[in-house]
Amino acid sequence: xxxxxxxxxxxxxxxxxxxxxxxxxxxxxxxxxxxxxxxxxxxxxxxxxxxxxxxxxxxxxxxxxxxxxxxxxxxxxxxxxxxxxxxxxxxxxxxxxxxxxxxxxxxxxxxxxxxxxxxxxxxxxxxxxxxxxxxxxxxxxxx
Amino acid sequence: xxxxxxxxxxxxxxxxxxxxxxxxxxxxxxxxxxxxxxxxxxxxxxxxxxxxxxxxxxxxxxxxxxxxxxxxxxxxxxxxxxxxxxxxxxxxxxxxxxxxxxxxxx
Numbered sequence: 084x085x086x087x088x089x090x091x092x093x094x095x096x097x098x099x100x101x102x103x104x105x106x107x108x109x110x111x112x113x114x115x116x117x118x119x120x121x122x123x124x125x126x127x128x129x130x131x132x133x134x135x136x137x138x139x140x141x142x143x144x145x146x147x148x149x150x151x152x153x154x155x156x157x158x159x160x161x162x163x164x165x166x167x168x169x170x171x172x173x174x175x176x177x178x179x180x181x182x183x184x185x186x187x188x189x190x191x192x193x194x195x196x197x198x199x200x201x202x203x204x205x206x207x208x209x210x211x212x213x214x215x216x217x218x219x220x221x222x223x224x225x226x
Numbered sequence: 227x228x229x230x231x232x233x234x235x236x237x238x239x240x241x242x243x244x245x246x247x248x249x250x251x252x253x254x255x256x257x258x259x260x261x262x263x264x265x266x267x268x269x270x271x272x273x274x275x276x277x278x279x280x281x282x283x284x285x286x287x288x289x290x291x292x293x294x295x296x297x298x299x300x301x302x303x304x305x306x307x308x309x310x311x312x313x314x315x316x317x318x319x320x321x322x323x324x325x326x327x328x329x330x331x332x
């Protein structure tokens with residue numbers, strides 16, 4: 084389903100076109116909805132998502148590390164589960180539906196999409212928390 | 227009397243030439259009441275195509291009174307919103323040089 088990501092590095096913008104067949108077609112977007120400060124979702128006349136525009140893309144997507152393919156930028160349930168290192172059903176149960184897990188940038192009929200950078204940041208924060216909660220030294224209970 | 231826009235007569239021609247070379251569209255317009263050269267980047271033009279916004283509409287929004295324009299989240303970036311027909315349009319732009327407005331998305 085995912086096809087192209089257009090990145091304007093000079094102006095720090097990115098556009099994820101979810102329906103490649105619509106590229107260069109005039110007027111396929113019926114309305115644009117700003118769902119967050121840096122995210123604008125384009126919808127067609129039927130309310131289906133055409134694409135997602137991301138302002139201040141370098142901070143949102145960590146573009147310096149990312150390539151320019153959609154898979155480097157966004158993750159579906161399967162990819163997110165792989166990033167966390169667990170199976171898909173367990174990911175949905177143990178991560179995706181938890182309030183402390185990053186919110187998806189969009190929820191489609193086919194599933195949710197997250198920014199990889201959000202998940203990476205979550206995992207980094209979680210590893211810090213785990214590290215802090217770990218005992219400093221093993222105390223032997225043997226006599 | 228010279229009716230040419232200031233951007234053509236005394237604007238930073240070399241900057242505009244560079245923009246043209248980068249695939250930007252350059253035309254005359256207004257920022258509020260001031261005459262400027264309006265530059266639309268290739269990225270902005272792609273967004274405008276999908277969203278069926280033409281350059282004339284962008285220029286109309288940019289020409290809204292300066293009180294309608296606000297600063298963007300990033301330094302040096304500005305935003306202005308306005309209604310054309312029944313559509314609400316929002317333009318994000320920068321001012322890379324005196325008399326030049328660069329539209330980065332619309």
